[in-house]
């Protein structure tokens with residue numbers, strides 16, 4: 001079986017220059033987080049309308065029409081429900097993080113994630129959703145596992161195809177439908193591990209005014225509250241291979257929706273805020289281009305282009321331009337990042353993986369071979385979850 005992660009990896013990422021992300025614009029808004037979020041959602045209502053009204057023409061299909069229709073109905077339901085939540089969610093108790101696992105094999109590190117989520121279950125700071133490739137014979141988690149009952153209706157995924165985009169959109173839609181308090185949406189795979197405790201992750205994303213260097217502004221510091229939320233997604237606008245990837249479906253195919261100067265790349269392991277998650281599930285116009293098949297598999301990685309292109313076209317200022325998932329591109333083979341084995345796993349490795357130039361720390365890391373689990377379980381309490 002092919003690893004999902006390897007299909008996501010980019011040969012370019014080690015040497016491409018990263019996009020900006022240091023914009024300093026701050027919204028002036030009430031510190032009451034929920035109402036603030038709602039306010040932010042209003043300007044984007046127009047984006048939701050296409051989701052609620054049926055499309056005038058059937059879109060050209062490369063993914064099977066039945067699958068596409070199936071997805072459309074879920075995406076529409078999710079966006080419609082988010083509209084109704086606009087008026088009712090002011091009573092939400094707290095913002096939650098939705099952890100979205102995209103996998104085509106067993107969740108090798110589920111005992112590690114079990115510990116990660118363990119202590120905070122009662123405080124309900126999070127929700128878990130799993131998209132598991134139904135063709136992969138994945139064993140269902142036992143009752144008592146945090147993953148039990150968290151599998152969403154899923155479809156087959158495959159390398160260099162838009163099916164990974166569909167899978168991610170299904171996860172986002174499921175999470176939006178499931179709980180109006182889901183505010184951050186973090187995409188992970190079975191080869192990812194946490195680099196900190198859930199409490200640290202929650203604090204960094206939700207309350208910290210210093211975690212994200214692009215919003216650690218004087219204003220936030222002065223008020224002592226988080227005034228603004230960004231999506232943590234890599235946005236790469238310069239790379240020698242970008243042109244080849246742009247024309248992978250034909251030279252003029254992406255026009256007029258996506259001119260080359262709007263085409264972006266980035267890892268598909270990102271953490272989106274709710275309004276960006278909504279934009280993604282509502283999009284029809286870019287999707288109808290990105291879902292077209294490529295001529296060549298080795299230049300096609302739609303899942304690495306669709307999200308950064310779409311979001312930077314509609315709201316570049318709301319994106320950090322960097323990801324929270326550490327990955328090691330040194331010695332990359334065949335577009336696969338370095339896969340750590342058990343002999344490399346140590347508290348020092350965790351320390352090294354945390355170091356980021358963009359935020360106070362990376363929060364997650366990939367990619368690790370399944371037999372690293374025992375080693376992780378030895379070091380978790382002292383080296384991973386100590387903060």
Ligand SMILES: *[C@@H]1O[C@H](CO)[C@@H](O)[C@H](O)[C@H]1NC(C)=O
Pocket residue numbers: 137139
């Ligand atoms: C699925 O996995 C189980 C346990 O890992 C194995 O016993 C079974 O033969 C597998 N089924 C198929 C169709 O591969």
Ligand SMILES: *[C@@H]1O[C@H](CO)[C@@H](O)[C@H](O)[C@H]1NC(C)=O
Pocket residue numbers: 328329330331332338349352353
């Ligand atoms: C990255 O991977 C290379 C092997 O490809 C390894 O030598 C190096 O130590 C790794 N870097 C980190 C920070 O783990």
Ligand SMILES: *[C@@H]1O[C@H](CO)[C@@H](O)[C@H](O)[C@H]1NC(C)=O
Pocket residue numbers: 355356357
């Ligand atoms: C941080 O930036 C420096 C200088 O560009 C670079 O050498 C270093 O590898 C970067 N570290 C990380 C963790 O990305």
